[in-house]
Amino acid sequence: MSPRTTSSLSFFDMVILSLILFAIPIYSSWMMYWDVTHMGNIAHTPLSFNELANHHTLMMELGSLGLAGIYLFLRSFDFRALNLQFNRHTLPLTLLLIVCAGLTADVYQYLHYFFFPHHFPETPIVSDATHYTPLLILVSLLNGFYEEIFFMGLIFAVHPKILPHMIGLSLIVRFAFHTYQGLASAFTITTLGVVFLLFRRKTNMLLPFILAHGLFDILGLSLLRWFI
Numbered sequence: 001m002s003p004r005t006t007s008s009l010s011f012f013d014m015v016i017l018s019l020i021l022f023a024i025p026i027y028s029s030w031m032m033y034w035d036v037t038h039m040g041n042i043a044h045t046p047l048s049f050n051e052l053a054n055h056h057t058l059m060m061e062l063g064s065l066g067l068a069g070i071y072l073f074l075r076s077f078d079f080r081a082l083n084l085q086f087n088r089h090t091l092p093l094t095l096l097l098i099v100c101a102g103l104t105a106d107v108y109q110y111l112h113y114f115f116f117p118h119h120f121p122e123t124p125i126v127s128d129a130t131h132y133t134p135l136l137i138l139v140s141l142l143n144g145f146y147e148e149i150f151f152m153g154l155i156f157a158v159h160p161k162i163l164p165h166m167i168g169l170s171l172i173v174r175f176a177f178h179t180y181q182g183l184a185s186a187f188t189i190t191t192l193g194v195v196f197l198l199f200r201r202k203t204n205m206l207l208p209f210i211l212a213h214g215l216f217d218i219l220g221l222s223l224l225r226w227f228i
Contacts, residue, residue: 004076005076005077005078006075006076006077006078007077007078007080007081007157008157008158008159009075009077009154009157009158010158010159010162011158011162011165011166013071013075013158014154014155014158014166014169016071017068017071017072017150017154018150018169018173020064020067020068020071021064021065021068021146021150022150022173022176022177024060024064025060025177026173026176026177028177028180029176029177029178029179029180030176030179030180032179032180033179033180033182033183036180036182051133051135054135054136054139055135057139057143058135058138058139058142061142061143061146062142064146065146065149077157081157082149082153082154082157082206083204083205083206083207084206084207084210085205085207086207087205089205089208090205090207090208090211091208093199093203093205093208094207094208094211094212094215096199096208097195097196097199097208097209097212098212098215098216098223099223100195100199101191101192101195101196101212101216101221102216102221102222102223102224102226103223103224104191104192104194104195105188105189105191105192105221105222105223106222106223106224106225108187108188108191109184109188109222112184112187112188113184116184132218136218137218139217140214140215140217140218141210141211141214141217143213143214143217144209144210144211144212144213144214144215144216144217145210145214147174147213148196148206148209148210148213149206149210150170151170151173151174151193151196151197151209152196152197152200152206152209152210153206155167155169155170156200156204167197170193170197171190171193171194171197174189174190174192174193175187175189175190178190188221189221192213192216192221196209196212
């Protein structure tokens with residue numbers, strides 16, 4: 001007789017999983033933001049992303065995913081509740097997410113700049129991985145999986161009564177560990193979460209969200225920038 005499994009997680013489960021996956025990134029993000037904003041010239045203090053940083057991110061995310069997997073295994077979670085299947089709708093939905101999330105981010109950035117121009121730029125990002133190395137692509141795809149398996153997958157594996165609270169938690173967490181890029185960028189990235197959540201209420205497919213997120217990590221969260 002097979003052991004009983006559950007596809008419904010509790011509020012406590014989600015708190016534990018959010019700590020496992022995002023406690024370190026949130027702490028690091030706010031420490032970086034604090035350091036940058038107290039150096040007196042935030043517009044000229046770039047954040048550098050290089051191969052060493054990509055290796056660090058790869059190891060951290062794999063380790064955290066392993067711990068989260070162990071926790072879910074001990075909770076007898078039914079991993080089949082996370083629909084990672086590829087089908088004929090995967091690529092069209094991925095493209096739709098890219099267009100909608102990219103345009104929304106562009107519109108939000110223009111509005112944010114209009115009302116709060118002093119937020120641009122706060123922490124410009126400099127990368128020496130301009131040639132899209134295999135490691136960069138691997139880390140970007142892993143990061144898409146790492147974030148969206150929680151935000152678009154586990155968040156929805158809860159009782160419907162607490163789902164609104166979990167959605168709010170997901171937006172707060174998504175914002176909190178992107179503050180190292182500056183508040184303007186953190187809010188812009190949060191718009192991606194809003195767009196993804198609107199689509200997620202209509203589909204249980206996770207792969208399009210992961211792929212769209214991975215592509216944004218490689219090319220940037222903007223649609224107009226790709227064509228200008």
